[in-house]
Amino acid sequence: xxxxxxxxxxxxxxxxxxxxxxxxxxxxxxxxxxxxxxxxxxxxxxxxxxxxxxxxxxxxxxxxxxxxxxxxxxxxxxxxxxxxxxxxxxxxxxxxxxxxxxxxxxxxxxxxxxxxxxxxxxxxxxxxxxxxxxxxxxxxxxxxxxxxxxxxxxxxxxxxxxxxxxxxxx
Ligand code: G3D
Ligand code: MG
Numbered sequence: 001x002x003x004x005x006x007x008x009x010x011x012x013x014x015x016x017x018x019x020x021x022x023x024x025x026x027x028x029x030x031x032x033x034x035x036x037x038x039x040x041x042x043x044x045x046x047x048x049x050x051x052x053x054x055x056x057x058x059x060x061x062x063x064x065x066x067x068x069x070x071x072x073x074x075x076x077x078x079x080x081x082x083x084x085x086x087x088x089x090x091x092x093x094x095x096x097x098x099x100x101x102x103x104x105x106x107x108x109x110x111x112x113x114x115x116x117x118x119x120x121x122x123x124x125x126x127x128x129x130x131x132x133x134x135x136x137x138x139x140x141x142x143x144x145x146x147x148x149x150x151x152x153x154x155x156x157x158x159x160x161x162x163x164x165x166x167x168x169x170x
Pocket of ligand 2: 017061
């Protein structure tokens with residue numbers, strides 16, 4: 001099963017680091033500079049009743065600031081799952097996810113979405129609570145996780161969970 005997933009969220013929330021942490025060294029990675037996106041691949045095994053080998057293509061936006069409407073379409077086109085990432089030390093990055101998720105859904109229709117509250121290792125600077133993330137995620141009936149690309153906490157789980165949700169789709 002081949003699937004495309006996208007990571008969305010404001011600049012510097014940790015999207016690139018999450019992908020890097022997840023794929024470690026075993027990846028084949030290419031830059032599509034004209035699209036302003038980087039594509040990585042990883043195979044994930046989903047166990048249980050919906051067991052599947054998922055060949056995941058992970059799209060990472062580069063330079064979100066200048067990300068134009070036209071490129072957005074290409075970036076989101078065909079995505080079967082979305083990781084919506086915010087930075088727990090900047091509350092506004094959670095609020096911004098509303099626009100990001102709305103923009104994806106407009107292109108992809110309803111696909112599995114998972115919210116990630118990243119940089120959870122920065123406990124002293126935490127501006128986002130469990131209930132803040134829950135509220136944002138609930139609006140899309142999406143699950144959420146607190147992650148840290150720095151320590152690796154919940155990173156594998158985040159991608160596996162999304163893979164599971166995709167495998168479960170009819
Ligand atoms: P982006 O791809 O969403 O723009 P990046 O974000 O992955 O480039 O990360 C932006 C900055 O946040 C980087 O710092 C990176 O090291 C840091 N970062 C990413 N994830 C975490 C995390 O889980 N915990 C902590 N403490 N920092 C994180 P620099 O200083 O290199 O720009
Ligand atoms: Mg990046």
